[in-house]
Amino acid sequence: MxxxxxxxxxxxxxxxxxxxxxxxxxxxxxxxxxxxxxxxxxxxxxxxxxxxxxxxxxxxxxxxxxxxxxxxxxxxxxxxxxxxxxxxxxxxxxxxxxxxxxxxxxxxxxxxxxxxxxxxxxxxxxxxxxxxxxxxxxxxxxxxxxxxxxxxxxxxxxxxxxxxxxxxxxxxxxxxxxxxxxxxxPEPKVHAKDREINPSLKNFLLILKDKNQLMLNFSIGVLHAYLVSIFTFLPYELVYTYQIPKIEHWKFYLPAVVLSLAIMVPSTIVAEKKGKFKEVFLLGVLFSFLGFLFHVLFKNLLGALAMLFMFFIGFHLLEPIVPSLLTKFTHRDIRGLSLGFFNTTQFLGSFLGGLVGGLSIKFGPSYLFGFGIVSSLLWLAITYLWFEREEVQAKLVPKG
CATH class of the missing domain: 1.20.1250.20 (MFS general substrate transporter like domains)
Structure with missing residues (x-):
C-alpha cells in the first residue's frame, strides 16, 4: 500500500x-x-x-x-x-x-x-x-x-x-x-490570510451542531465501547467458564488480529478507490452484530471465539474508515478541534465499555450481549440513513 x-x-x-x-x-x-x-x-x-x-x-x-x-x-x-x-x-x-x-x-x-x-x-x-x-x-x-x-x-x-x-x-x-x-x-503551511475559519472558541459550537461529526463520533464511541467491554468480559469468561489459563489466551487473540488485519487492507483499498465506503462501513457494523449474536446462539467456547473473530474483523474494517470520513467532512481549519471531539468520544466509549464489561462479570453476560445486539442494530440503521443523504454521497465520489 x-x-x-x-x-x-x-x-x-x-x-x-x-x-x-x-x-x-x-x-x-x-x-x-x-x-x-x-x-x-x-x-x-x-x-x-x-x-x-x-x-x-x-x-x-x-x-x-x-x-x-x-x-x-x-x-x-x-x-x-x-x-x-x-x-x-x-x-x-x-x-x-x-x-x-x-x-x-x-x-x-x-x-x-x-x-x-x-x-x-x-x-x-x-x-x-x-x-x-x-x-x-x-x-x-x-x-x-x-x-x-x-x-x-x-x-x-x-x-x-x-x-x-x-x-x-x-x-x-x-x-x-x-x-x-x-x-x-514538515509542518503544514497554513497562513492566516489562507484561513477560512480562524481559531476561536466559537468553533466548538460549529462542531457540536455538525450532524456528520455527531454520526462519526457516535460510531467511534460505540466501536471502542465494544472493544473494551469484550476484553473486560472475554478473558474472565475464558478463565472461569472454560478453564483456559491467561497465559494461553494469546493463541486465540493473535490469529484473530492477524486475520482481521489481512481483511482490512483490501477492504480499505476498495472503500477508497471504488467509493465503497458505505458497503465496507455497514459490513463492519454487521460483523460486530453477528459476533454478539453468535455468542448468544452457541453459548459455548465456539460462540466466544466466533464473537472474538467477528468483532476483530468488524473493528479493523471500521478503524481506518471512520477517522478518514471525519477528515472528509471537517473543514481543514478546524480539523484538530474536530478530531479532539472525536477522540474524546472514543475514550468515553471505552469508559462505557468498561462499565458494561464489569456489569457482565458481576451480574451475567446478558448485559454485554443485550448492549451489543441492541446498539449494533441501532448503529446499522443510523449508518444506512446517514449514507443515504445526498450531501454524504456527493462527498464520497472517488478521486484519482
Missing part, C-alpha cells in the same frame, strides 16, 4: 505510524502486567491501583479537545512534540517511582499529552484525500500489530526484565519518535 504514496507522504505516514505505535505500545505492554506490579508499591491500595491504571485514560479523554484546538491555533508539530515530551517524562517517572501516589502522578503525566487528535490531523493535512484512508489503515494496522505483540510478549518481558523496564523502553522509543517528527516531517 505504500507504493501509492508520494515520497513525502510516505515519510509522513511512516513517522506518524511509528509515533502512534509507541504510544499504543506503552499502553498495551503495561495493561497485562501493571496491576500486579502496582500492588507491590508503597502505600498501595485497591482503590489507588485502579486510579493509577485508569487516570491515563481520564487525562486522554478530557485533554483531546484542548490539544486539538491548540494544534489548529499554533501548529501541529509544536503541540505533538510537547505532548510526546510529557509522555516521555511520565514514562521515565513511572519506571523509577516506588510509591503508588507518585505512580498516579506519573500515569497522569503520561496521559496529559493527549495528541492523538493532532497526529491524525497532521496525517490528514499532509496526505492527499484519495490516499488518506490508506494512511489511516497503516496507523490502524500498527495498533493491531502492537496489540498482538503486547499480549504475547508483555508477560515475558516483564518477567525477565521487570515492569520498570517497560516504562523505560517506552520512554526510549518515544524519544526516537520525537526526533523523527522534528527532523523529517
Amino acid at each position: 505504500l507504493k501509492e504514496f508520494t515520497p513525502e507522504e510516505r515519510k509522513v505516514v511512516l513517522g506518524i505510524t511509528f509515533a502512534v505505535s509507541v504510544r499504543m505500545l506503552g499502553l498495551f505492554l503495561l495493561l497485562p502486567v501493571l496491576s500486579p506490579y502496582l500492588r507491590t508499591l508503597e502505600n498501595s491500595t485497591p482503590m489507588l491501583i485502579g486510579l493509577a491504571v485508569g487516570i491515563y485514560g481520564f487525562a486522554q479523554a478530557f485533554l483531546q479537545i484542548p490539544f486539538g484546538y491548540l494544534s489548529d491555533k499554533y501548529g501541529r508539530k509544536p503541540i505533538i512534540i510537547f505532548g510526546m515530551l510529557t509522555y516521555l517524562v511520565g514514562s521515565l517517572m513511572g519506571g523509577w517511582v516506588k510509591d503508588i501516589y507518585l505512580m498516579v502522578v506519573a500515569r497522569f503525566i503520561q496521559g496529559f499529552g493527549a495528541v492523538s487528535s493532532a497526529m491524525i490531523a497532521l496525517s490528514a493535512d499532509l496526505t492527499r484525500e484519495e490516499v488518506r484512508t490508506r494512511a489511516f489503515a497503516h496507523i490502524g494496522a500498527s495498533i493491531g500489530l502492537v496489540f498482538a505483540f503486547s499480549i504475547v510478549f508483555a508477560p515475558v518481558l516483564a518477567g525477565k526484565f521487570g515492569v520498570p523496564f517497560l516504562f523505560y523502553l517506552t520512554a526510549f522509543l518515544t524519544f526516537l519518535s520525537i526526533l523523527y517528527l522534528w527532523l523529517f516531517i
